[in-house]
Amino acid sequence: MEASPLRPTAQHLRRALFGAALLQALLVYAQPAAAPKPYPSPRHAYPSPRYELTAPELPDAPDEWIDRSIQWVNDILDSYGPDVVEHPVRRAALIRLDDILHIDSAPAKTLVQQFYRARIEKAVKEIEATRVTSGMRIWKLYNHGFFVRTPSVSFTFDIVPGTRAPGFEVDAKVLERLAGQSDALLISHMHNDHASQIVAKLFLDRKKPVVAPEGLWSGQDIAARLIFPKPSATTIHEIPIQNGRQVLKVVVYPGHQGARVTNNVQLLTTPDGFTVVHTGDQSGAEGPGSDFDWIANIGYQHPVDLLMPNCWTTDMQRVARGVDPKLIITGHENEMGHAVKDRRGYTQTYNHLFGSHYPFIVMGWGESYYYPK
Ligand SMILES: [Zn+2]
Numbered sequence: 001m002e003a004s005p006l007r008p009t010a011q012h013l014r015r016a017l018f019g020a021a022l023l024q025a026l027l028v029y030a031q032p033a034a035a036p037k038p039y040p041s042p043r044h045a046y047p048s049p050r051y052e053l054t055a056p057e058l059p060d061a062p063d064e065w066i067d068r069s070i071q072w073v074n075d076i077l078d079s080y081g082p083d084v085v086e087h088p089v090r091r092a093a094l095i096r097l098d099d100i101l102h103i104d105s106a107p108a109k110t111l112v113q114q115f116y117r118a119r120i121e122k123a124v125k126e127i128e129a130t131r132v133t134s135g136m137r138i139w140k141l142y143n144h145g146f147f148v149r150t151p152s153v154s155f156t157f158d159i160v161p162g163t164r165a166p167g168f169e170v171d172a173k174v175l176e177r178l179a180g181q182s183d184a185l186l187i188s189h190m191h192n193d194h195a196s197q198i199v200a201k202l203f204l205d206r207k208k209p210v211v212a213p214e215g216l217w218s219g220q221d222i223a224a225r226l227i228f229p230k231p232s233a234t235t236i237h238e239i240p241i242q243n244g245r246q247v248l249k250v251v252v253y254p255g256h257q258g259a260r261v262t263n264n265v266q267l268l269t270t271p272d273g274f275t276v277v278h279t280g281d282q283s284g285a286e287g288p289g290s291d292f293d294w295i296a297n298i299g300y301q302h303p304v305d306l307l308m309p310n311c312w313t314t315d316m317q318r319v320a321r322g323v324d325p326k327l328i329i330t331g332h333e334n335e336m337g338h339a340v341k342d343r344r345g346y347t348q349t350y351n352h353l354f355g356s357h358y359p360f361i362v363m364g365w366g367e368s369y370y371y372p373k
């Protein structure tokens, strides 16, 4: 019987497939394998230098341990406030928070949600009760959100209600009270752990300016109400606040998150002469032609009091040398909308700033620090 013309073809195909599989297996084998860790955790399933020096994690943990830990963390943070010379027990408390917040299901846990809401509500209550007569007080809210108050003005960066897990957000009334206390909202970039239409509307409805990156919410009605200063390392924009009684001076640096996302790195100077820099999710390339060309000159152009970097920015200490601030307060730890592998913790912040010549402070949600002048 004559061989089917299909037969040799099928054989060839099988051989080719087998060859490709073998080649692939050899290629995988040829790659230098990361040294296996004896303590597997979700993070170590994704070998990357970014996950080095972090403790192993568990998919879940008993509520009893979470509850006791949270009570202890609250007690420690309340008893030992943030300071440039940090009491060691604060670091222990923040790293215990990492342990809790890096449980896969942490964003959905009632205990964690209650802890988050209570800390933000406490901060808003404090903000309402705090008058600043000299210096500057800085509250760290959720993720990379900050509230800053000086004797003359109050302003906020990247305020969002929480994260997308149902129940992991502060009450609308709390956000209204926060907007009532702040003269302006500055948004670094479009990602929803930084930009919230709900929050922006609260500011706009109170005739308070919302400064936004070009293209934010384009095509939607709200976009017409936002201020889009053109990013430039050399332009100082004047943003009137308090119905024109005061002005915030803002430089919007043309930053990026990765190669594609536009991210405003914002330098703000208050009428009383305090200058702060908020980086948004600044990250990406180094080398000539990269954003470091202008990051390297920020401190040369402006004397900076406070730098608020995202804790995973590309080479935080290089950013600090460029900005040359008197103080660093980090942000963006434990953004709960990210999967555990991308939930950067306080542990990593301490690692990134190890050996820093710049004083730095690491704060939990809702904590504040008084910066004297
Ligand atoms: Zn982002």
Ligand SMILES: [Zn+2]
Pocket: 191, 193, 194, 281, 332, 335
């Ligand atoms: Zn972010």
